[in-house]
Amino acid sequence: MQLRNSPSRYGLVSIVLHWGIALAVFGLFGLGLWMVTLDYYSPYNHSAPALHKSIGLTLLALMIVRLLWRFISPPPPTLATYSAATRLGAKLGHAVLYLGLFAVLIAGYLISTADGRPIEVFGLFAVPASLTSIPDQEDVAGAVHLYLAWGLVIFAGLHALAALKHHFIDHDVTLTRMFGRRAD
Amino acid sequence: MFNATLKKSLAALALGTALLSAGQAMAADYAIDKEGQHAFINFKISHLGFSYLYGTFKDWDGSFSFDAKNPEASKINVTLKTTSVDTNHAERDKHIRTADFLDVSKFPEAKFVSTSVKSTGEGTADVTGDLTLHGVTKPVVIKAHFLGEGTDPWGGYRAAFEGTTTIKLKDFNIQKDLGPKSQELELIISFEGVKK
Numbered sequence: 001m002q003l004r005n006s007p008s009r010y011g012l013v014s015i016v017l018h019w020g021i022a023l024a025v026f027g028l029f030g031l032g033l034w035m036v037t038l039d040y041y042s043p044y045n046h047s048a049p050a051l052h053k054s055i056g057l058t059l060l061a062l063m064i065v066r067l068l069w070r071f072i073s074p075p076p077p078t079l080a081t082y083s084a085a086t087r088l089g090a091k092l093g094h095a096v097l098y099l100g101l102f103a104v105l106i107a108g109y110l111i112s113t114a115d116g117r118p119i120e121v122f123g124l125f126a127v128p129a130s131l132t133s134i135p136d137q138e139d140v141a142g143a144v145h146l147y148l149a150w151g152l153v154i155f156a157g158l159h160a161l162a163a164l165k166h167h168f169i170d171h172d173v174t175l176t177r178m179f180g181r182r183a184d
Numbered sequence: 185m186f187n188a189t190l191k192k193s194l195a196a197l198a199l200g201t202a203l204l205s206a207g208q209a210m211a212a213d214y215a216i217d218k219e220g221q222h223a224f225i226n227f228k229i230s231h232l233g234f235s236y237l238y239g240t241f242k243d244w245d246g247s248f249s250f251d252a253k254n255p256e257a258s259k260i261n262v263t264l265k266t267t268s269v270d271t272n273h274a275e276r277d278k279h280i281r282t283a284d285f286l287d288v289s290k291f292p293e294a295k296f297v298s299t300s301v302k303s304t305g306e307g308t309a310d311v312t313g314d315l316t317l318h319g320v321t322k323p324v325v326i327k328a329h330f331l332g333e334g335t336d337p338w339g340g341y342r343a344a345f346e347g348t349t350t351i352k353l354k355d356f357n358i359q360k361d362l363g364p365k366s367q368e369l370e371l372i373i374s375f376e377g378v379k380k
Contacts, residue, residue, distance in 0.1 A: 040362055049275075114274035136267065138274040139281060 001180055004073040009182045014075060017066045018178060022156070024059045025101065028052060029153050053112055054122045060105040067098070079172055093159060100152040107148060110134070110141035211251035211258070214343055214377025218245050222344075223375035225264060233365030239280075243268035246296075248377055250343050252333065255309055256301045262373070263295040284360040291319045299323070307331075311347060320356045324349045326373070341379040348372050 004011040010018075035048035078087050112119050113129035114137035120126050134140060166174035173181055216223050225241045244264030251257060267288040269280050281288040298313035307330040315324045326347040333343035352368050353360075 040360075111278065112275060115272065115277075117274065138278040139267075142278055 005075050007076055009076060010177055010180060011073065012180070013069055013073070014066075015178065015180055017062060017069065021059065021062060021066065021101075024055060024062075025156060026153065028055055028059065029149055031055075032149065050120065050123075053108070053119050056105055056108050057119060057121050057127055060102075060109070063098075063101060063105065076177070079174065081170070081172055090162075093155075093162070096155060097152070097159060100148060100155060104145060104148045104152055107141045107145040111138050111145060114138040114141065211249045211254065212341075213249045213380045214247060215380055216246045216248070216262070217342070217376045217378050224373070225262070226372045226374070227369050228372065229362070229369035230365045232363055237271060239269060239271035241265070241268050242270055246375075247380075250333075250377070252330070252343075255303050255330070258301045258309075258311075259298050260311065260313070261295065261297045263293055266292055266294055285358055286318060291317075294318075296324075296326075301328075315349075315351070315356075317351075317356045318358055322351075322355055324351060326371075336378075342376045343379070344376040346372070346374040 002009075002011045003013050005014050031048065031052050035044070035052055038045050038048060078090060082090070109119065109127070110131060113127075114132060114134075116129045116132050118126035118128045131137075163175045163178070166172050167176070223244075225244055227239050228236050229239075231237050241264045244262060246260065246262030248260035249258060266286045267281060269277055269286060269288075271277055271280065280286055283290070294315070294317045296313050296315050298311050300312045302310045302312070304310055304327075309328045309330070311326040311328045312323060313326070314321050326349045328345055328347035331344040331346055334341070336342050348370055350368050350370050353362075354367065
């Protein structure tokens with residue numbers, strides 16, 4: 001399979017990024033909701049948040065790669081069968097997903113770095129703090145992180161439903177081309 | 185009718201005020217020096233029975249009246265904003281502010297109002313008062329030390345104290361269990377007041 005996107009199909013880089021990031025988003029969501037319920041004496045009290053932060057920062061890096069890749073190798077155009085409304089809806093929907101995901105990731109980063117502490121990524125290296133001067137930063141960023149995360153997974157669910165609608169009702173290749181199938 | 189009542193109450197109030205001030209003729213009122221930040225409310229709690237964790241409340245204020253010749257007439261009240269808790273760790277502070285501990289959105293303030301002072305020796309006293317924390321008001325006894333008084337280099341007159349008390353978290357309905365060695369915490373208040 002080709003690495004780059006072409007006018008007729010998605011390449012491997014975009015496909016792996018799409019599904020890998022989807023998996024990471026839902027994984028982080030579950031891990032995040034679970035880890036905040038852990039008791040102080042739980043053996044996962046330290047490791048679960050460390051894993052959440054490590055995956056989260058890796059995801060932020062992948063999202064930057066993904067954004068750059070859109071310019072290096074633009075995705076194939078939308079299907080000719082789409083209505084003007086579908087085209088606009090898809091564009092807006094994807095923009096919301098990108099912006100929402102970046103916002104959730106940045107808010108998460110701002111919680112843990114609020115007092116100037118860096119974030120360890122898989123114990124390999126540390127990402128330093130930057131912005132630390134927002135009033136009540138850890139609380140504000142924490143609220144934003146939680147509510148935006150809920151908004152994001154709900155919106156991602158709608159995104160998945162839309163893809164399923166294209167597949168089962170419109171009988172087009174919207175979903176299958178995200179697995180590498182040719183558009184024509 | 186109303187006027188007569190009002191006049192009587194005013195007279196009673198004036199008399200009461202006069203009596204009160206006569207009784208406290210020597211006691212002076214002090215504002216706690218939050219402006220120059222010679223004032224701390226700290227706490228100390230065991231971590232798993234290993235080391236101690238220290239924290240502080242940044243936003244609080246209070247005032248007291250004090251007369252070295254009649255210390256038992258002293259009074260103090262202090263109010264703090266629970267959201268200002270700081271243990272030098274943002275994630276922990278965030279957790280302390282949640283419903284697990286201080287629940288700051290429901291209980292934004294904590295306060296201590298003294299009810300009686302009992303001298304226990306040279307420069308020491310037991311200050312009894314009502315501590316309101318996490319929506320629960322309970323009497324506590326603060327072991328207070330008088331640290332000194334006198335003029336400062338800038339034209340003010342200062343008196344200084346430090347006091348400690350130990351409270352059980354569960355007494356104030358903080359149910360989160362930190363383990364058998366961390367059921368209680370020590371509260372330390374240390375401050376200077378500037379005479380008003």
